[in-house]
Amino acid sequence: MARRDQPDRYAKQARREGYAARSVYKLEELQHRFTLIRPGMRVLDVGAAPGSWSQLTTKIVGNRGRLVAVDLADLPELDGVPNVETICGDISDSGVVERIVGLGPYDAVISDAAPRTSGNRGLDTARSAAIVEQVLWLCEQALARRGNLVAKLFQGGEEQRLLQEVRRRFSVGRLIKPKASRDESFEVFLVATDYEG
Numbered sequence: 732m733a734r735r736d737q738p739d740r741y742a743k744q745a746r747r748e749g750y751a752a753r754s755v756y757k758l759e760e761l762q763h764r765f766t767l768i769r770p771g772m773r774v775l776d777v778g779a780a781p782g783s784w785s786q787l788t789t790k791i792v793g794n795r796g797r798l799v800a801v802d803l804a805d806l807p808e809l810d811g812v813p814n815v816e817t818i819c820g821d822i823s824d825s826g827v828v829e830r831i832v833g834l835g836p837y838d839a840v841i842s843d844a845a846p847r848t849s850g851n852r853g854l855d856t857a858r859s860a861a862i863v864e865q866v867l868w869l870c871e872q873a874l875a876r877r878g879n880l881v882a883k884l885f886q887g888g889e890e891q892r893l894l895q896e897v898r899r900r901f902s903v904g905r906l907i908k909p910k911a912s913r914d915e916s917f918e919v920f921l922v923a924t925d926y927e928g
């Protein structure tokens with residue numbers, strides 16, 4: 732098994748192709764399978780830093796589309812990119828929510844947001860589930876009808892409940908582990924299409 736501190740084939744490919752992180756290939760696979768993002772769409776990227784999902788998204792939406800990228804960290808990779816708005820802050824902060832909603836509505840919400848891991852799996856999965864709850868709440872505020880969602884979630888007990896929550900709001904909801912997700916990682920992705928509100 733490749734060591735986590737050694738660049739694996741996805742990390743090398745990301746460097747070669749000019750992406751800020753190897754995680755881009757998780758979104759690329761989901762995009763390939765489910766066509767979550769289309770040219771001209773308005774997309775919200777939650778937990779966007781260092782910016783690889785945003786880089787891929789701007790390529791797909793093109794110059795008729797729009798991206799709003801939010802993270803606790805700055806997003807210098809996205810400075811000056813046309814049709815991109817960045818927000819530095821916490822998605823559970825009411826001022827940040829207000830800005831996100833004000834820049835909406837969105838045709839897709841993509842979230843790779845994850846808590847800083849503590850080593851305590853119970854705590855980490857609960858924090859990850861809380862982020863997903865907040866992302867679902869943002870969908871209620873700002874996702875357009877027929878919109879799509881992808882949201883990272885740490886496995887550990889909440890995934891079936893959250894999958895049901897997603898299925899109540901979208902026509903189709905699934906839990907997927909993309910190939911680029913490391914075998915030892917306990918992340919999965921909630922992928923949902925056709926928001927019904």
Ligand SMILES: C[S@@+](CC[C@H](N)C(=O)[O-])C[C@H]1O[C@@H](n2cnc3c(N)ncnc32)[C@H](O)[C@@H]1O
Pocket residue numbers: 751752754755777778779780781782783784785801802803804820821822823843844845846847862
């Ligand atoms: C795995 S990284 C995202 C990688 C990114 N998708 C990419 O392709 O470059 C997870 C990010 O989630 C962000 N994050 C975690 N909790 C957050 C919150 N409450 N509000 C905003 N961002 C958050 C972290 O700061 C971190 O940058």
